Amino acid sequence: MMLTYMPDLVGYIAAALTTASFLPQAILTIKTRNTESLSLGMYSAFTLGVLLWLVYGIQKQDYAIIMANLITFVLSGSILCYKIYNTIKAKKKKP
Amino acid sequence: MMLTYMPDLVGYIAAALTTASFLPQAILTIKTRNTESLSLGMYSAFTLGVLLWLVYGIQKQDYAIIMANLITFVLSGSILCYKIYNTIKAKKKKP
Numbered sequence: 001m002m003l004t005y006m007p008d009l010v011g012y013i014a015a016a017l018t019t020a021s022f023l024p025q026a027i028l029t030i031k032t033r034n035t036e037s038l039s040l041g042m043y044s045a046f047t048l049g050v051l052l053w054l055v056y057g058i059q060k061q062d063y064a065i066i067m068a069n070l071i072t073f074v075l076s077g078s079i080l081c082y083k084i085y086n087t088i089k090a091k092k093k094k095p
Numbered sequence: 096m097m098l099t100y101m102p103d104l105v106g107y108i109a110a111a112l113t114t115a116s117f118l119p120q121a122i123l124t125i126k127t128r129n130t131e132s133l134s135l136g137m138y139s140a141f142t143l144g145v146l147l148w149l150v151y152g153i154q155k156q157d158y159a160i161i162m163a164n165l166i167t168f169v170l171s172g173s174i175l176c177y178k179i180y181n182t183i184k185a186k187k188k189k190p
């Protein structure tokens with residue numbers, strides 16, 4: 001397999017895919033405002049984790065880590081905001 | 096901030112959070128079987144991306160990257176399977 005000889009290329013494609021993957025989810029969430037099957041625990045832990053990756057990238061002055069996690073943080077953070085908003089709204093409805 | 100002096104600790108906590116975050120999502124998806132607000136595009140791109148991270152880790156013989164992405168691949172792959180199953184089922188219902 002050609003990819004065996006190009007570990008860095010594999011890393012770049014991997015980073016691009018895992019970063020870009022949150023775009024269709026963010027678009028779907030913003031469009032439908034439906035967050036029923038999204039896990040609040042996942043998006044809380046994931047967004048905090050990505051924020052720490054960002055801190056790590058800044059400390060190491062690694063611009064690839066900074067850029068990838070900055071984009072993911074904005075996307076994942078937006079999804080988390082919708083989930084929190086819907087969770088609070090749903091709790092208010094129930095007496 | 097104390098974290099400023101420990102970039103590696105920040106990296107480990109970040110990796111643990113972004114990996115573990117898929118556990119509550121996988122549990123929620125398996126329990127409710129509801130994948131309505133999950134994006135097929137996200138889980139397809141993300142699972143493929145994580146698989147490439149795994150290949151990258153194997154090439155670089157970096158066990159931290161291998162372990163983190165192996166766990167995430169199993170969790171994210173399970174969620175993707177449910178999403179694909181539900182998508183096919185929903186398409187069959189519509190004439």
